[in-house]
Amino acid sequence: MTADAPGLSLRRQLLVWLLLPQLVLWAGGGLLAYRIALSYAEKGIDQSLTQSVRALARQVKPIGSGLLVDFPRAAQDVLEQDPQDRIAYMVSSPPGQFLLGNQRLPQPEGMSPMAGEPLLYSAGFEGRPMRFVAMDVNYGEVNAPQTMRVQVGKSLAVQQRIARELIADMLAPLLAAGVLLSLAVYGGIQRGLAPLTRLTAQLEHRSVNALSPIGMTQAPNEVHALVKAINGLLGEVARNVKQEKRFINDAAHQLRTPLAGLISQVELAQRETSDPVLGARLNKVLTGAERSAHLVHQLLTLARTETTARREPLDVAALAREVARDWTPRAVAAGMDLGFEGEQHLMLQGDALQLREALSNLIDNALRYTPRGSSITLRVSQGAEETVLVAVEDNGPGLSDTDMVHVFQRFWRASEQPGGCGLGLAIVREITRRHGGEAKAERVSPQGFRVVLTLT
Template sequence: MTGATTTRLSLRRQLLLWLLLPQLVLWAGGGLLAYRIALSYAEKAIDQSLTQSVRALARQVKPIGSGLLIDFPRAAQDVLEQDPKDRISYMVSSPPGQFLLGNQTLPQPEEGMVGTEGPLLYAAEIDGKPLRIVALDVNYGEVNAPQTLRVQVGKSLAVQQRIARELIADMLAPLLAAGVLLSLAVYGGIQRGLAPLTRLTAQLENRSVNALSPIGMTQAPNEVHALVQAINGLLDEVARNVNQEKRFINDAAHQLRTPLAGLISQVELAQRENSDPVLGARLTKVRTGAERSAHLVHQLLTLARTETTARREPLDLAALARDVAREWTPRAVAAGVDLGFEGEEHRMVQGDALQLREAMANLIDNALRYTPRGSAVTLKVEADGERTRLLVEDS
């Protein structure tokens, strides 16, 4: 047989997947969005700080005639450049791009982007490291000889990124803990919600094959009640069909038993009065067939009278087997077969004595019919740990 094996997730795993996976996606998306927002706010703070710095620095540049007086104390420069990781670089150039003072490596903005109306903020890189720079042009000089001074202040974005990462870590750690607690709560809720299905499964697994009584579940959600009602409806329909079959078998067996008994009696009378060996052989075959049919009718009657639900009560299987062996001893002697019992003296089990007796009788009858004369048939009851084995062996 060929075919593909399809692996299907259980309902519990599907619920966990559909409840926890969106939570994980939202947590990751929320973390990325929070990181972007933190970077944005940090960038705004840096832009505001740089704008204030460039305006303050521009105020320290004082035109004197056609020249400039840059009153920028050394202490202020040390403050700007004291932190290597977060150093603030500046550059003064006049005309724009012609270095006068500060850090000569500051990149220049695009031509025509900077004006005297207000500072220009732009991004750049130095040695592969991101930088945020603000530039401001200042006009000075005589009316007939105007000149332009450019003041630039730049700051590394390393601190901005570090602050954003720390902020995200401080935000996501509680969110992660809350997510774990929420996941545990979701798992517990799913376990509790599926508990009625688990109980229903246990009830169905623990029922015997012939148990067709309704399933009872009083405390369960409406969906489980609907399922139980559907199963009970099916069990009720099966029970009705089984009862109808039993009634039919019982009626048919009763109708057949009397004619078969009469047929066997007539054949026995005919055998006693007959002297023709050929006719006697034919009568023997007819009697054998009638007896087999009668035996089948007896089995049908037993089946029809058997209860739908087998009774389970404590009984001594060894004593029951010895009793059945004694009942079949005369039949075994007539068939020329040695019928005996071996095994435990006493062996207690849970079962239905009537059905067990009928099962042993059927097995012994089958063995006696097809075992040659002079053979042996043994009924055994053996202990196998906590289990009990019942056997009918022939030679």
């Protein structure tokens, strides 16, 4: 069962949900203010264009069937000056037929201005957006009516510049206020989450066996409720661990003693009898008793490894050499070569009793399932990122790819050879996990089997 991947931290979630609406409102407010500024600037341009078109229309006076243009040069220069604020004008009669000003201005599409009433519209002229006003003036005889159209256009550059300046003047203080508000929100979140940070630090620096209650003097009610719940859980776990330890000790006493007595009695009976049939039966009883004793020992060891692990400074290389020396007599009796290779000294934080049990299980497993005349090597070396690698390798028949998947499963055995119970490698894996590492089984070329422990 794997743990779910951690999601977004509470601090980041609070920042997102507090600052994101502020950013959205700020952007929306800026866009709305820009639209309003453009609208007011357009209204100002429309008023200016309306006044200009009426003034220009007054300078063109109908006389009978003709027109008198009274347009001083100074007024024409004012209209035709072309800084960034471009102004264009045209007088045409009939509408669209050039008389005065720019020769071609865009006409209003889909509508015609009423006589004497200005018509405002937007269009592009010479590659730039402009605002135009058109006004028609009727003149001529009754039997020969004519229409004159006066148009004036003004660039929107000034409108857009005014809008941008207005937005800059409005949003710059708002942006500064938003930054200050964001800093205040971040500081408030940091202060509000400080009790949770202290609680996390207390839990992280606790050892596995530290099940005493957590003390939190100054914290919000919600954090106090969380601490109270954690303390209740720690108390329950402490009671269960104490009860389990008591059960393990009682079981060790109640199971080991009778089995040891049974084995002793069977061995005495074997020496006292000369009946081959009875001897064969006693041998089967002895094998079963020894297997039961081994199973009890492994079960108790597994229970201990799942409850406690005291991490202390430990020389793993020295421990491995000592274990190899302890198992050498049994290896010699089994006709095998047991050796040690690797560093002379390698230090880490570990439980000496549990690591000794893990190495003993690996060597015992190799002695049980490796044929006579094989060699077994215990290696200790420095791994990557300050890890320690401990490996037990043999040149026996090894396992198939199908069996390699099950090697660390409890009560799984690769063969029905008497003596094993299928818990040795499961105990090794549990002890390795207790030391923050992992156990890995590998096939050796051309033949053989190797278990590598990565300890941190």
